[in-house]
Amino acid sequence: MVLDHTVVGVEGPAHERTWTPKDTMLYALGAGAGTSGLEFTTEKGQRVLPTFAVLAAQAPRPPLGDFDPALLVHAEQAARAGFDRPILHGLCTYAVTGRTLPHLVAGSDPARFQAMSGRFTSPVFPGESLTVSIWVDGGEVLFRTAKDDGTVVLDRGRATILPP
Known part of the structure; x- marks a missing residue:
């Protein structure tokens, strides 16, 4: 897989994004919200997971070389990229962590969740379990996400959480 590094960081045109309550509910379900997260999966008093903004911000961009996001779905394209099967989209790993x-x-209060960043370090395959390790030092929250075999998949994570 070859990336065209000359387009990395190039600012593109502005794009307006809209979404419906159904979109945010499906996202929450995909990120693992269930009966313990009804405020994210029902319309009454609906709240939106903070990481949904990352997905909503995804807009058409110039291609990054010959990278094809469809390799995440199609086995033949995953094989072309050197994987023996399709990989899980990074946004899904990000959503599970987020x-x-x-x-x-943050006491289950998404309004206190202000920012999140991290570095993807290894692919995740559908069906693999993830563990999020979290260290809180005063107001600083550090985290990393790893597979059951210990392989770190999201590293150098930082989150900004507002006080209650």
């Missing part, structure tokens, strides 16, 4: 953090460090 759903865990507010519950554990």
